[in-house]
Amino acid sequence: MLMRTDPFREFDRLAQQVFGPARPSAMAMDAYRSGDDFIVHFDLPGTDPETIELDVERNVLNVRAERRSPAPKDAEMIASERPTGSFTRQLFLGDTLDTERIDASYEAGVLTLRIPVAEQAKPRRIQITGGGGRKQISG
Secondary structure: OOOOOOHHHHHHHHHHHHHOOOOOOOOOEEEEEEOOEEEEEEEOOOOOHHHOEEEEEOOEEEEEEEEOOOOOOOOOOOOOOOOOEEEEEEEEOOOOEOHHHOEEEEEOOEEEEEEEEOHHHOOOEEEEOOOOOOEEEEO
């Protein structure tokens, strides 16, 4: 048997019964650059990978996922604290990223996107001529 000691949780449960379930919270996310890749991790524990949708339009990345309740429809819920439903997140990607070569993987409840930096955005050396000698400057 499940025992609860939080008296305020009963108020939350009552409010959900009266007003309906609260909107699911946003996907937690980490993002960083590593070398020539931009890496993004989304926490989606308990999500079936078949429900995850990714699309990019005009440098806007849309992530959609759905987490369903594991309980049968006719079950009497004793506690329901894990958010279920549809989750969405938008990321605005800069022009310096190659949105044609995004790699996505899902492991241990974490969706990982690897977005390469576009070739034209990578640092390059520029040759300077004139004045008796040649000089190279990183640009």
